[in-house]
Amino acid sequence: MLLDVRNVSKIYGTSCDQCLSLTGVEHDRAICPECGSVVAVNSISLSARKNEILGIVGESGSGKSTLLQLIYQDIRASSGEIFFQGVTDKNGQPSNILHEPPSAVSRLRSKEMSMIYQNPRLGLNFLFSAGGNIAERIIGAGERRYDEIRSNALDYIRRIEMETSRIDDYPEEFSGGQQQRIQIAKALSSSPQLLLLDEPTTGLDVSVQAKILDLIKELQQDMGFSMIIVSHDLGVINHLTDITVVMKHGTLVEYGLTDQILEDPQHPYTQLLVSSIL
């Protein structure tokens, strides 16, 4: 098991002991009627194995992006456990990364997990060149030889099918689709085990979107990392993922093989979602 998320919740507000039980898809609300807190993510459990591609789908406000940020430790979960392969206590037992020291979390974020954001400004440092952005992650993963860093950065520029002559150009000199490619190169340059993607192609025009999705899929087949993709677009989910998680009001509505979710959805909400999009 690469990633194991157990009962993770995120509550914004004062929160009371009823928050989790009074919200979710079966209550059709994410706001606790007792204390008014917003339950963004409600007792979610899921896991990802090596080489697996997970999709998280749901409407705006369903908590899917929040869940991804909880996994990446961009924000801290209110409760629950998250285990990541290789993170162990001193007895070698799996250790909840929510209780690990910041240094361990920081290592996890700079090496083993990478995030690709919908907005390239969140994933790229616009003060650094394309190569500098890629180098930042290679350096973060521990490399201290310039020649090695440079040749790796060039290699990733090639992998995202970009002219290597553009390596020293700055992000604002690239188009939106190219910026997303650079973000992908940066994210993968530390050879992470898990790639998290938050609406990676939303806002790009269709032809660019298809090319980027193809690129992601090819790189995944090449490098063999696991992925969790958040998208409201079932087309993207269908194109990329093996397993799909459907979320609404912070709760997990349905979990299954992607083709099963799309062709034989069980939950009324999933059926609605599938019928309204396809």
Add this chain to the structure above:
Amino acid sequence: MKKMKKRNMHAGPSLIRQSENRMKLDVQNIGKTFTLHNRNSVQVCGFSNVSFSVNRGEMLALTGPSGVGKSSILKAIYRTYLTNPGSILFHRTDGSVINLASCGESQVLNLRRREIGFVTQFLKVLPRITALQAVASPLVELGETEQTSSLQAAYLLDLLGIREELFHISPLTFSGGEQQRVNIARGVIAPKELLLLDEPTASLDEKSSDRVLELLMELKKKDIAMIGIFHDKGKIERVADKTYNVQREDSPVMTSSIQQEAA
């Protein structure tokens, strides 16, 4: 291919086990009902009371009128459809048995990667991949070199009557029949132990269809178990060892064994 060779080297003990148990798939009393929650929770019956089994090296043909649920049964075995009730027991080469109706998603994914293949009528590949790459990729994934895989892929495409000038073009630009042949080539290049075939010859001309059937016959010799849906009787008689007639009613019966081969 590599995998097959390895297995032959250990032929001794595994052969004994195989002779003891030739069973590959055992479908016991499965049924499928779709509940349409957004249409007043209408219940639609997909199929019910379906039971059959397939041995290694055997082809079972599903028969019955259109709309009776033949494709749905294949999808249920592949776990695209969830079934209830019943069990779908998959016998692995190592002797273990997995219930495809209830095992975990990751286990299904693993089986799909290595042991269960599905040749549908529709080709699903990346648009930028050439026909040759599309066919070669299952072999490459098993660790075979690009070169050997491409040669094998070219052989299969040629055998199925795909013209060489099409090899380096995306198969998504092909005609329906050509796409289907690419799909079959993909399905048989690194044959999985159980192959599900949904109308593999549906839109093929006589000649191509003959070639596909010959390929399937060869797979049987390689001990591959197959479940297929064919649209005409002649083909079933040529390639199937037994048929299972799917019926709308409660008690469909295993009709007959057409030909009892060496097994």
Add this chain to the structure above:
Amino acid sequence: MSDHGFAFLDGDAKKEIRRALLKAVALPGYIVPFASREMPVARGWGTGGLQITLSIILEQDVLKVIDQGCDGSVNAINIRNFITSVTKVMTTSKTSRASIIQTRHRIPEHELRENQVLVFQVPYPEVLTTVEPDTAQQKQMHADGDYSKLWVLLYEDTSQYGDSRISNRYPVQVNNHFVMDPSPIPKYDIPRMDNCPALQLFGAGREKRMYAIPPYTTVKPLKFDDREFKIEVFPGVCCERCGARDVFFDEVRLGSDRRYFCSDTEFCDKNMEKNDAA
């Protein structure tokens, strides 16, 4: 308290600064805040160094003050005059005789010894400001030892200009952990901070920050494993006054003429004496 009335600062101020100094020495390279007092000199004119000097100076100390290596510059003289006016300590220009040396922008050429204190005046204490404006984030990066953004600057200079373009304030890593700003000393002086027998204290009055390098501490410039750290070299140049070679020179332009003199005036004087004797 015997401190009363000695060295300008009141007893409480000295106590507070000394406490901060102890913390700074205990955590080599770590930036410690302190309540920078109003001094009779404008902030930005050496008030950080001045406060450190005044809080550690004793009657028996011998003081040397230099500005860019020069004992006779206006700023050095003014600071020296102020300190002697409030302490009556002896002053010297001889590096070897001084027990406290307050300096701006240079380390004296003469080798420092144990029981000497070198007090640097620092304009910009936080080395990360150029790459990360958020102070909370800076602290987190220091805690994690995450200096990849500084390395990226180095990478970008190396890829675009062949080498680092930093001429002074070259980032150094202290005791294999914190990376700090060594104050605007030239690269020439950086290797001389490493394993130095003297205590090195850094004060930034305007920024209200201080940090320290205890004696015999590892100080390494940030550099790639496969690249040399290059200090300033003056090929074929010798001091017009004393004839010294291989020291740090001041370049004086007279019309189209370039003339070179030792930057460290005391070193130059001593050399002249030696020449005269010989």
